[in-house]
Amino acid sequence: MNKLYFTIAIILSGLTIGYVLQLLVQARLIKLPVQTLVFRRGIQKVALWFFTPVPIVGAIWLIRIVDLRVAALPFLGVAILLTGGLLGWIVGRIGGRSKKQIGTLYCCGSFSNIASMGSLVSYFFLGERGFALLTLFKMFEEVVYYGIGFPIAKYYGAGLGDDEPFPERLRKVFTDPFVLVATGALLIGALLNFSGIPRPAFYETVNAVFIPTGVFLLLVSIGLGIRFRRVGYFREVLFVSGIKFVAMPVLACMAAILLGMQTIYDGLPLKAILLASSMPVAFNSVVACSLYDLDLDLANSCWLVTTGGMVLVLPCLYYLLGRI
Secondary structure (H helix, E strand, C coil): HHHHHHHHHHHHHHHHHHHHHHHHHHHHCCCCCCCHHHHHHHHHHHHHHHHHHHHHHHHHHHHHCCCCCHHHHHHHHHHHHHHHHHHHHHHHCCCCCCCCCCCCHHHHHHHHHHHHHHHHHHHHHHHHHHHHHHHHHCCHHHHHHHHHHHHHHHHHHHCCCCCCCHHHHHHHHHHHHHHHHHHHHHHHHHHHHHHCCCCCCCHHHHHHHHHHHHHHHHHHHHHHCCCCCCCCCCCHHHHHHHHHHHHHHHHHHHHHHHHHHCCCCHHHHHHHHHHHHHCCCCHHHHHHHHHHHCCCHHHHHHHHHHHHHHHHHHHHHHHHHHHC
């Protein structure tokens, strides 16, 4: 239970500190050395370029991939993210929502907070091996978001008139510095894994510091960008919560069981898939809706409610993992 409490404490404290810091700057009670946006991006760069790749290398280095079914994890991750977006789109179409709301619901259904919240939860609940499997699950997360999700958001918001060709969008995704660092970490970890070189014992301590610290910094950066706009859209938020916390984990676990994930590594891949597919709406959905003039109030409501809902979801996940 201490792992559960500590996980919730890091999530709440990171978001709260970032938001309080934002309020203090707005009230001119403190002054940052640079603009808030620059400061926020600086925190993200430190987290993603320093604290994130080191644990990825160590986790992938540690895990022994003796079953080729593990190679299906990245593709299962893509399928689940796209399915979440499709379910959000269906909710919008059936409910007769506006074009902008349909695009918003797609983003909220697809974009999941796997990178920060998912990484933290998997590490504390499942250990380094679980963190490594979740890293494999979300390998193509950025491709789905920037190569598919953002163009769909643009179609429903600003239109497709000046869209770039799909290959060009993919090129930009794979040359993004954050993606390059994460991909490089995966490759280095895999090479060390296949080399047979044993991982140093101190690496476990490094990961125990780097993973919570990196996620905490990302959460602080999110808190710095929170805008408490009007929270409403009860029915839409309820549907999105059902997609994130019921439909996606159920479908993901069914697919994992069909692949036999429960029979390898004492069911650890199935546990990692359950966690990864149960994460709340990602802050990137709010970014996409803001960028392409979609329904920002709806996106903000979905993000706030599902993120806050993790206080209730995490104990349920903790219980379910103990039964797998």
